[in-house]
Amino acid sequence: MGRNKNLLVKLYPGRIVILGIAHLKARVYTFLLVGQAQVISIDVATDAYDILYYQLTEKPKAGHIVIGKGEAASIALAKQYDGIVASNNLKVFLIYRSNGS
Known part of the structure; x- marks a missing residue:
């Protein structure tokens, strides 16, 4: 991901939550893969x-x-x-x- 996409990770490491990822999957997959985001319901x-x-x-x-x-x-x-x-x-x-x- 580009430098602009990592601002949230820097500000909130491990605290990013993604709600239903169907249309965002490609954009957030890296965050999920490295444990910087999670999916909850x-x-x-x-x-x-x-x-x-x-x-x-x-x-x-x-x-x-x-x-x-x-x-x-x-x-x-x-x-x-x-x-x-x-x-x-x-x-x-x-x-x-x-x-x-």
């Missing part, structure tokens, strides 16, 4: 799913919008694992930034 019987993921994708709080499954999964897992979301889609994430919403 949201279990249905967890707070990450019941409280946050479902709320974000189906029944948002008043004043909020329904968002996509990928964005919702990122937010739910970041909250569950006290993580950080890296995205180029700031429009959605700014709505749900860490402000107790």
Whole structure:
């Protein structure tokens, strides 16, 4: 991978989580291979799913919008694992930034 692709590895070694890698497989395979990233899922019987993921994708709080499954999964897992979301889609994430919403 080029130098630009390694910024996340340098900032968060071993802490990168990839949500469903079907369309990103070629880009993240190296991270997975060397242990710099992992693939995880949201279990249905967890707070990450019941409280946050479902709320974000189906029944948002008043004043909020329904968002996509990928964005919702990122937010739910970041909250569950006290993580950080890296995205180029700031429009959605700014709505749900860490402000107790």
